[in-house]
Amino acid sequence: MRAFFLESHERPPSLRDIPAPEPGSGEIRVRIAACGLNFADLLMLNGSYQDTPALPFVMGMEVAGTIDAVGDGVSGFAPGDRVAVFGGQGGLAEFGCFEAARAVKIPDAMSWEDAAAFQIAYGTSHLALDYRARLGAGETLLVLGAAGGVGLTAVEIGKLMGARVVACARGADKLDVARQAGADHLIDAASQDIREEMKALGGADVVYDPVGGDQFKAAFRSCRPEARILTIGFASGEVPQIKANHLLVKNLSVLGLYWGGYLAFKPAALTGSLQTLLGWYGEGRLKPHVSHVLPLEQTAEGMELLRSRKSTGKVVIRITD
Template sequence: MHAYHMPTSGSAPLLVQMDRPEPGATQIQVKIFACGLNFADLLMLNSTYQDTPDRPFTLGMEISGVITAFGDQVSGFALGDRVAVFCGQGGLAEWGVFDANRAIKIPDQMSFEQAAAFQITYGTSHIALDHCARLQPGETLLVTGAAGGAGLTAVEIGKQMGARVIAQARGADKLAVARAAGADHLIDADDDLRTVVKSLGGADVVYDVIGGELWKSAFRATNLGGRLLPIGFASGDIPQIPANHLLVKNLTVIGFYIGGFLKSHPQVVHSSLVTLLEWFVEGRLKPHISHSLPLERVADGMGLLRSRSSTGKVVITMPAQSTD
């Protein structure tokens, strides 16, 4: 099989040929049809992600495909089941073996590309907004980077939860994507975010994937008793949080990382995905994939993320969707 592999040395990843892996007792073997790219993949390339595996390893954090074999301790799955797997690594390959408890069956209405674009971003936004921030109907949600993978799902889920959504993104094209996902108000990157948000009544919940100066502006535009979610730092600037301002405004800053939650609260993650898949089947969620590229163009896909040229998700597809 082919795989996009990080070698033992510090050199760049390569598309290499490897032996097809066989499942262990608690694992499933999957013929991979699609793999979603994430900003964390870029961090892994530089070994700056908090969960970067030891080299050598194959990149790719979330996949979809068909089960072709499984270990003797696996139950609840059958050969031929269509599944999505939040694998953390090993997804940018034609085949993979993964712990069965990381997999979930996907509905017939969902394409493999949609399934590969679903788990991490939708799961992050749903758990962050529902379980962590307790977003309520009628509250105002501010989303930064609202046309990216995580931000766009936060816009969509925020609307499904009954919030008024303010979306911040760069440029008319990206703002149009956020508008199509349900945003009520739009803020361009060149606008003064604090001024605009305050003119709209302030934010009750902030979902920030950018960090830096945007976080500082959003922080100052948050209402008394508001909740802030620092989801990521795409700007490269991790801001400091003034504890005295938390005290004066009764603010709550909530850290959330879905990879850690998968280990500490697996049932919450599973329950969230069940809910999200139900919403998908009901037509309430529409995954946005701006680019679908073949395996040999993984580097181009990474470049789209690096330059922030994509909207929603970038998905890598594997050759010939066959389980042979």
């Protein structure tokens, strides 16, 4: 089978022919139709992601496809089932074997592209806003990186939860994407002062931050008393440092969110969130935004779209029909 394979953190990955895997105990084998790309894939290239697999490995964290074989001890799944899987690796290939516990069945009406773009982006935002920050109706939510893979879903979910959503992104085109996802107010990070704009809006109750760096600092200073700041990632490349005494002045809370980590210590929170999200999708309340769909041969180009921030929403690699 063809697979996008990483052998060294000093050399770029390459498309190779390798043997198709066989499912072990508790595993399903998926004929992969599509794989969603994530910023974490870029971090894996140099080994800086917290869950980078041991080399060598097939890249690709989340997939959608059809089960074609099951291993011993698997119940609830059968060949022919349409599934989405957060595997953490192994997705940029024609076939992949994954723990059955990491798979969810998807509706027949859900496209492969939507399914491959769904779990990490929507799962991260829903778990962060609902479970961690307890976002309430009528509160003001500031979303940084609001046109990116997770940021755009935070805009959409925040609006569904009844918040007043302020979207911050760079440039009119990206802000228009956020507006279409439901943002009530827009801030251009390239030309406007985040703190001053938020001050005019009365401040933020919840900050959703996948960016870090200077934008975190500006958002931190724009918080209302008892605000909650969600640290999702650091796309800027700068991990901000927080002076603990500054938290006291307004009684602020800073909450970390690593979505995949819940599989290890509280999987019910993650799976319950996904069921809610799939229900919303089935009701037509969520509309995944996929800006680029590329073939497996162009995976490196898809990675570059993320690196250069030329994509909006998700980039999906289409692998088989």
